[in-house]
Each structure stands twice: as structure tokens, then as C-alpha cells.
Amino acid sequence: MIYATTPSQTVGPYFAIGLPWPEGPHAIAPEHPDAIRITGTAYDGAGDPIADTLLEIWGADPDGRYADLWEHGGPATPGFRGFARFGEEGGDGRFELITLKPGPVRVSEGIVLAPHLDVTLFARGMLRHVVTRIYFGDEAQANAADPILARVPAERRETLIAQPTENGYRFDIHVQGPAETVFFAV
Amino acid sequence: MSEPSTEKAHAVYKPVTDTPDCYLRPGEDEQTPLDYPPYKSSRLRHPKQPLVFMPQTITEITGPQLGRERVLGELDNDLTRQHPGEPIGQRITLTGRVLDTEGEPLRGTLVEIWQANAAGRYRHRWDRWPAPLDPNFTGAGRAITDDDGRYSFTTIKPGPYPWGNHYNAWRPAHIHFSLLGRAFVQRLVTQMYFPDDPLFPYDPVFNSVRDERARQRMVSRFAMSASEPDWALAFEWDIYLRGPGATPFEEAL
Numbered sequence: 001m002i003y004a005t006t007p008s009q010t011v012g013p014y015f016a017i018g019l020p021w022p023e024g025p026h027a028i029a030p031e032h033p034d035a036i037r038i039t040g041t042a043y044d045g046a047g048d049p050i051a052d053t054l055l056e057i058w059g060a061d062p063d064g065r066y067a068d069l070w071e072h073g074g075p076a077t078p079g080f081r082g083f084a085r086f087g088e089e090g091g092d093g094r095f096e097l098i099t100l101k102p103g104p105v106r107v108s109e110g111i112v113l114a115p116h117l118d119v120t121l122f123a124r125g126m127l128r129h130v131v132t133r134i135y136f137g138d139e140a141q142a143n144a145a146d147p148i149l150a151r152v153p154a155e156r157r158e159t160l161i162a163q164p165t166e167n168g169y170r171f172d173i174h175v176q177g178p179a180e181t182v183f184f185a186v
Numbered sequence: 187m188s189e190p191s192t193e194k195a196h197a198v199y200k201p202v203t204d205t206p207d208c209y210l211r212p213g214e215d216e217q218t219p220l221d222y223p224p225y226k227s228s229r230l231r232h233p234k235q236p237l238v239f240m241p242q243t244i245t246e247i248t249g250p251q252l253g254r255e256r257v258l259g260e261l262d263n264d265l266t267r268q269h270p271g272e273p274i275g276q277r278i279t280l281t282g283r284v285l286d287t288e289g290e291p292l293r294g295t296l297v298e299i300w301q302a303n304a305a306g307r308y309r310h311r312w313d314r315w316p317a318p319l320d321p322n323f324t325g326a327g328r329a330i331t332d333d334d335g336r337y338s339f340t341t342i343k344p345g346p347y348p349w350g351n352h353y354n355a356w357r358p359a360h361i362h363f364s365l366l367g368r369a370f371v372q373r374l375v376t377q378m379y380f381p382d383d384p385l386f387p388y389d390p391v392f393n394s395v396r397d398e399r400a401r402q403r404m405v406s407r408f409a410m411s412a413s414e415p416d417w418a419l420a421f422e423w424d425i426y427l428r429g430p431g432a433t434p435f436e437e438a439l
Contacts, residue, residue, distance in 0.1 A: 001210060001287045003426045006403050007395040008218045009377040010225075012362065014308040018300025018326035019364060021256065045230035058250060058370050068248035069368050070205050083250030107244055118245050118370050125227030127218040127394045129375060131240075152238055175231050183233050184240035185211070186371050 008128035011054055015122070019054060020087035027057065027084040027099035028077070034062065037168035038097045038134065042121060045176030049093025052124050055086045057097055057134070059117035064105040073105070104142055114142035114149065121173060130183040134171050137163045148184075156182050206430035208242045209371045210287055216400075224390035226351050242371060242431075249369040252296045253330045263329040265301075265341035273323035275304025275342030277418040280406070283335040284365060286372070286429030291335025297425075298364040299339060300326045306345030306359075315348055340418065346385055358385035358392060365425060372427040379405045380421065 011019075028035050038057070042050045059082060060066050065073035067082035076082060077100060086095040105113045117134040135143050143149055149157055159181045162169035173181045220232035240246070261267050266277060284292045302308045302325065305317035309325055325344075329337040344359050360377040367373065379392065386392055386401075395401045403426070412420035 001429060002289050003285065003287045003429075004216075004400065004403065005210075005212060005287060005428055006374060006376055006425045007400050008374060009360075009362075009391060009394075009404065011364075011375045012377075013312055014302075014310040015300060015362065015364075017308060017310055017324065018298055018328075018362065023255075045234075048230075050231070056373075058248075059245060066244070066248040067250065069251055070248070072205075072244055072248050081250060081252075081255070083252065105244055113243055113245070116245065120370075120373055122375055123231055125225070125229075125231035127220060127222055127225065127228060127391070129373065130220070130233060130237075148240055148243065151240070156235075176234055180233055180235050182235070183237050185214070185237035186240045186242055186246050 010124060010127050011122040011129075013052055013124040015054055016087060020085060024085040024087070025095075025097050027081045027097070029079055030098050032079070032100070034100050035098050036101050037165075038099065038117075038162065038171055039165070039168065040095055040162075040171040040173060041093045042095070042123070042173040042175060043093075043177070044125075047177060050123050050175065051091055051093045053087070053093065053095065054122040055095050055097070056083065056120040056122075057099060057117045058083050058120075059099070059102040060105055062100050062103045064103040101136065111147060112142070112145060114146035115139050116146070116148075119173075121175070123175075126175075130175070131186055132173065132181050132183050133160055134162045134169070135160050136169060137161050152182050206247060206369075208247060208431045209369060210428045210431035212428070218395050222390065222394040225394055246370045249372065250366060251294075251368075252366060253294055256296055256298070257328045257330050263327050263337070263339045265323065265325065265327045265339065267340075268324055269322040271322040273303065273320050273342050275320075275323075275345075277340065278343050279338065279340050279412065279414065279418045279420045280361070280378075280423065281336060281338045281412065281420070282406075282423040282425060284331050284337065284367075284425050284427065285335055286367075286427050288429040290429065291331070291333075292367055292427065293331055293333050293335055295331050295335075295368065296366050297329045297331065297337045298327075299341075299361050301341065301361040302344040302347055302359075304342050304345050306347030317345070317347065343380070343419075346383075351390060356385050356388070358383040358389050363425065365427060367427045369428075374425070374427055376404060376425075378423050381405055381408055
């Protein structure tokens with residue numbers, strides 16, 4: 001390392017001027033036959049919904065391919081951005097993102113990552129963002145073998161599991177409190 | 187609803203030459219703290235449990251490429267020409283480079299900014315302090331870095347403004363920056379400040395960064411040589427994102 005990183009500062013209360021855009025919450029077109037909806041609410045330490053969250057997800061497509069600069073795993077599903085951003089201030093704190101359900105990713109001999117999405121959460125009051133992961137409640141077998149989930153204390157793993165709904169999954173985030181979501185140092 | 191898909195695992199991670207295997211991991215004490223009591227709204231919005239160490243997997247060393255989708259027009263990086271008239275205030279140019287900690291420029295990466303107007307008022311329904319809105323100023327811009335990692339904006343210098351954190355609290359003038367870099371772990375949202383702001387000693391957001399040298403990395407420099415005669419004063423600010431690090435995934439497992 002030659003240079004030190006630029007420090008983080010809070011996204012503040014007014015990010016809606018610059019960051020959200022109409023297609024932002026859609027990592028894939030909502031009409032795509034395999035599109036899933038991930039809905040949830042972020043709560044603060046008092047149990048109140050955080051009405052001014054900025055939430056981003058990043059993950060692989062159903063075949064474990066990434067829409068990144070290097071197209072890891074091969075070119076991803078056409079039209080799939082891999083990334084979605086939700087930021088609506090002054091709402092009820094409920095977020096909704098549309099994406100494809102990610103597939104498992106084999107990273108080396110014998111190591112397979114269970115389907116997951118990386119989540120970045122920003123808000124006024126957070127001087128830097130926090131990172132968590134969404135795993136899927138209908139992937140119990142894959143989850144049991146996931147090397148990252150294995151590092152999470154068993155009694156807290158449930159905070160990372162999104163539960164199936166009619167058209168996708170529900171994933172609530174508790175920034176603080178008795179049901180505090182697991183956040184990662186990456 | 188898709189079926190459980192354990193059988194479909196066929197994507198094998200084959201590193202490409204210029205993809206770092208993993209990125210630098212700054213220690214907790216080298217980062218802006220999540221719990222900083224002088225900034226009151228951090229009280230209920232920071233995790234109390236320790237963060238769980240995550241080895242960086244393929245998902246963390248890859249990241250979205252939003253360029254073409256977000257930068258639509260040639261005026262996206264000129265905040266003074268987004269309305270029929272010119273905004274009130276001191277016109278400035280703001281340029282700099284996006285680099286990693288090895289000094290490697292990040293080419294083609296998205297830089298998003300937002301800011302208050304010259305009177306310190308944001309065009310946002312929650313901003314109610316009685317300074318005027320400017321009909322000719324929205325306060326949002328986007329740019330893509332060039333081959334040297336350079337971005338460039340034309341805007342007006344934002345004003346300081348009061349806020350409710352404590353008695354007589356004022357934020358130093360700043361411009362919000364959002365960067366994606368190339369990898370999920372390079373994500374950065376921060377604020378750029380202007381040199382010699384007399385409000386620095388009183389601002390808990392600025393001072394949440396405890397190291398003086400680190401704070402200075404958030405302050406732009408005035409550049410007389412880049413200022414344009416009879417047009418605009420120039421400020422320059424380079425941004426450093428996390429660069430390649432030391433511990434690949436499998437060793438960290």
C-alpha cells in the first residue's frame with residue numbers, strides 16, 4: 001500500500017437528490033419471467049423503521065455468473081445488472097428490490113458458496129456503510145455447507161436468511177437491538 | 187419461484203490477470219467509526235455486536251459497472267447548466283482522480299455527487315431551513331473517469347448550513363461523493379470539504395474521522411493554476427479506494 005484510503009462519511013438525509021433513479025431498484029426488468037422481489041424493512045435500535053435508508057444489493061445470476069468488469073463465470077444473463085439500489089426517503093422504511101435469484105458458485109475444489117446476495121446499507125446516522133448478506137430460506141442444504149455462514153454464530157445465522165414469499169423473499173434488517181442482523185467485516 | 191439449485195453449481199472462479207484476488211482490509215480503528223456519540227443520530231443506528239470477519243469471496247472482489255446506465259448526457263457533470271438559467275453562487279470546477287491505494291487509476295468508474303446550493307439549502311422536501319431554493323440548481327451530477335482515472339465537474343460552491351445535532355450546529359460546506367470502484371469492497375460514500383473551513387473544529391461528522399491526516403484526505407485543495415480567468419475557481423481532490431490486499435479467500439477460510 002502506497003496511499004491511505006479516503007475516509008467514509010455519512011450518506012446524510014438528502015441523498016435522494018443524487019443517488020436513486022427509476023430503474024435503480026431493478027437488477028433485472030420486473031417483467032422477466034424469473035424476476036424475484038426482495039422486500040423488507042430496516043429497523044433502528046428503538047425498533048422503529050428507518051425511513052431514510054439507501055440499500056444496495058450485488059450478486060451472481062442464476063448460473064453463478066457476475067455482471068462485473070471481467071464477467072466472472074462468463075457473460076451474465078442478458079439484461080441482468082447484478083446490482084440494484086433502493087433509496088426512498090420519507091417512506092415507511094419498506095424497501096423492494098427486483099433481481100434474479102442467484103445460483104450457487106463453486107469457488108474451488110469442494111467449496112461451493114450457497115446462493116447469496118451482498119447487501120450494503122447506508123443511512124443518516126451511519127458514518128460508514130454496513131455490509132450483510134442475504135441467504136435464502138429454501139436453500140437449507142446449500143446454506144448448511146456455506147463457508148461464510150459457517151463463520152456466523154449459529155444462534156445468529158437466522159438473521160441472514162430471507163424467507164420465501166408469494167413472489168420472492170422477505171428480508172428485514174435490524175441495525176441494532178435484540179434481533180440485530182449480522183454485519184460483516186470484509 | 188425457482189427450485190433449490192445446489193446441482194447447478196458450474197461456475198468456476200478463474201482469476202483474470204488484472205483482477206486482484208483480494209483487497210486491502212483496513213482495521214476497525216482505521217475506518218470512520220460506526221458508533222460516534224457526538225453525532226447523535228448514530229446512537230440507534232450502529233450495530234452493537236462485533237462485525238463478523240468475512241473472507242473476501244468472488245462476490246466481494248467483483249462489483250457493478252454502472253457507467254453507461256447512469257451518465258446519460260454531456261451535461262451530467264455540469265451542475266450549472268441543468269436549467270434554463272445559471273444558478274446563483276461562486277462557479278467552481280472540481281477535478282481529481284480516482285485511484286486505488288497502489289496509485290493505480292480506476293478508469294471508467296462512476297462518480298456521483300450531490301450538494302446544497304450556494305445558500306446551503308438542499309432541493310429536498312426534508313430540508314426546511316429558511317434559506318432560498320435556487321430554481322436553476324438541482325445539485326446532482328454524475329461523471330465517468332477517463333483513462334487516467336480523472337473526473338471533472340462544474341458546479342457552484344455549496345454554502346454551510348445549520349442542523350439539529352446540538353446547539354448552534356453548522357455543517358462545513360461539503361459535496362457528497364459516491365463511488366463504486368470495480369469491486370464490492372471498494373464502495374465508498376463520503377464528503378468532500380473545502381480548504382480552511384472555519385467550521386471544521388465544530389463538526390462531529392468531519393471529526394468522526396479521528397486521525398488528523400485522514401481528515402485532511404477529505405479536504406480538497408484550491409488550484410490557482412487550474413482556475414479559469416473570468417470564469418471559475420478550481421478545486422482538486424483525489425479519491426483513494428481500497429487496493430489489492432494480502433489474503434486470498436482460500437487462505438482466509
